[in-house]
Amino acid sequence: MVPSVENWAAFGSAIGCFALLWSSLPEHALRDARDLITSWSPVLASYFNPYEKITISEYSDDEKFRKNKLFDVVATYLRSKCMEGTGKLKAELSNEDEDTHLSLDEHQEVVDNSFHGYRMRWYLGKTSKYSNANIVIGNDEDTETRHYRLVFHKRHRPFVLNSYLPDIIQQGRELIAKNRRRRLFTNAERGNYFWIHIPWKHPATFDTLAMDPGKKNELIEDLEMFQKGKDYHSRVGKAWKRGYLLYGPPGTGKSSLISAMAHFLGYDVYDLDLTSVTSNHGLRKLFLDTAEKSIIVIEDIHAIEDELTTRSKRKKETNGDELQQLRLRYEKEKVTLSGLLNLIDGLWSSFGGERIFVLTTNHFDRLDPALIRQGRMDMHIEMSYCRFDAFKVFAKNYLNIDGHPLFVEIQQLLDGTNMTPAEVAHNLMPRGKRKRNDVDECLERLVETLKKPNLETGAPRKSPIERPTRQKRARWGNMC
Numbered sequence: 001m002v003p004s005v006e007n008w009a010a011f012g013s014a015i016g017c018f019a020l021l022w023s024s025l026p027e028h029a030l031r032d033a034r035d036l037i038t039s040w041s042p043v044l045a046s047y048f049n050p051y052e053k054i055t056i057s058e059y060s061d062d063e064k065f066r067k068n069k070l071f072d073v074v075a076t077y078l079r080s081k082c083m084e085g086t087g088k089l090k091a092e093l094s095n096e097d098e099d100t101h102l103s104l105d106e107h108q109e110v111v112d113n114s115f116h117g118y119r120m121r122w123y124l125g126k127t128s129k130y131s132n133a134n135i136v137i138g139n140d141e142d143t144e145t146r147h148y149r150l151v152f153h154k155r156h157r158p159f160v161l162n163s164y165l166p167d168i169i170q171q172g173r174e175l176i177a178k179n180r181r182r183r184l185f186t187n188a189e190r191g192n193y194f195w196i197h198i199p200w201k202h203p204a205t206f207d208t209l210a211m212d213p214g215k216k217n218e219l220i221e222d223l224e225m226f227q228k229g230k231d232y233h234s235r236v237g238k239a240w241k242r243g244y245l246l247y248g249p250p251g252t253g254k255s256s257l258i259s260a261m262a263h264f265l266g267y268d269v270y271d272l273d274l275t276s277v278t279s280n281h282g283l284r285k286l287f288l289d290t291a292e293k294s295i296i297v298i299e300d301i302h303a304i305e306d307e308l309t310t311r312s313k314r315k316k317e318t319n320g321d322e323l324q325q326l327r328l329r330y331e332k333e334k335v336t337l338s339g340l341l342n343l344i345d346g347l348w349s350s351f352g353g354e355r356i357f358v359l360t361t362n363h364f365d366r367l368d369p370a371l372i373r374q375g376r377m378d379m380h381i382e383m384s385y386c387r388f389d390a391f392k393v394f395a396k397n398y399l400n401i402d403g404h405p406l407f408v409e410i411q412q413l414l415d416g417t418n419m420t421p422a423e424v425a426h427n428l429m430p431r432g433k434r435k436r437n438d439v440d441e442c443l444e445r446l447v448e449t450l451k452k453p454n455l456e457t458g459a460p461r462k463s464p465i466e467r468p469t470r471q472k473r474a475r476w477g478n479m480c
């Protein structure tokens, strides 16, 4: 029914009377009425509005600098499931795999119908990152942050909370794990310590690694046990972590072994440059910032350990003015060996699950026993000179052969000689223009080199392999 002119006139005069009454009310009554309207209006609006919203911000509310993991999970899910019919998309060429990645553009909506026909509307919006704080850091772009908003009908609330959200979180996580490229991190500092990363591209795997087959299998089994050991570790009250010490001369494959471990487990690698960390506090922050399923590597630990030990000794031995000066210097340089030990196996070592520590050294005998004791370094792996078993792996990978008449001579020479795997690999690589059969040429070159004295030291190659003495072995405990 269309309202008549009289009705409109009556409505107009009613409004006029209300306005007159309103203006004649005393100030305090006006304020009370305004407060009442303000507090009741959202309740009334929600009563009449049949929709509910859930907002997922890009950054955590408590810690504005910490990313909300759920945001990435939702973004990944939406990217894979429901981009069809969306008007505005964003395209990026990924640094990691050179593929084109499409994603929802800002202020765009997408509808997810994939759950039994329920209409789930997702909207990508942008808000100020510091809307509740008084500080603004950086330029304006830095202060903006995105959020996803899920809008659904009120009657679907139980479905959304009990089925839809848990399901898409699981699917998003699985997709992230499937698409994940492994990464190599290194520490950096700009006022505070943080990690930067590049895609992990080291090609060495257990198949390409030339080492004693028995040791290799033992290590693979150990890694498998560790990976499946979540329940075991919580049952026996141990942090879910494991330490490996790799020792041996340069060029025997310590770094290659770390790569093989990362490929085998599917973990990221955090290569910690301890020399650029100047406080235990910074070190702790870096450890806490590592993710689960990661290998934390400290290479050439003997050099760093020497430095840390010298620092604390110098501190103890100095008196008076000198001490004062040193104190000032060490105010900044406060990474201590005990700080490191505490993180590897101490109160702070349970900072997160499923982490592996790998230390490498060329000088096993210079390490502090506390650093390599069982529990900190659970397995000590000697990476040694190339023996015939390891050579066969190279022959297969580099020359694609399982046997050759020169193998007998090579076996005798290798077993009585100290040649590193790096040198063997170098000799097996074809060089220059191919005039002759590569295989014969490479093997003959290897035999020739094995008969020559060591190029670097000039010493005959038959010097004994440098190993820790028996007493030291006993002192350091069980070595693998």
Ligand SMILES: Nc1ncnc2c1ncn2[C@@H]1O[C@H](COP(=O)(O)OP(=O)(O)OP(=O)(O)O)[C@@H](O)[C@H]1O
Pocket (backbone or CB within 6 Å): 208, 209, 210, 211, 249, 250, 251, 252, 253, 254, 255, 256, 257, 362, 383, 421, 422, 423, 425
């Ligand atoms: N055991 C091995 N199996 C396969 N390749 C090896 C092995 N050892 C060395 N190599 C080859 O030699 C090169 C150097 O090896 P790697 O960097 O792993 O040695 P390292 O023990 O870490 O040396 P450093 O002590 O100098 O860091 C590698 O790129 C690889 O090609």
Ligand SMILES: [Mg+2]
Pocket (backbone or CB within 6 Å): 254, 255, 256, 299
């Ligand atoms: Mg190395």
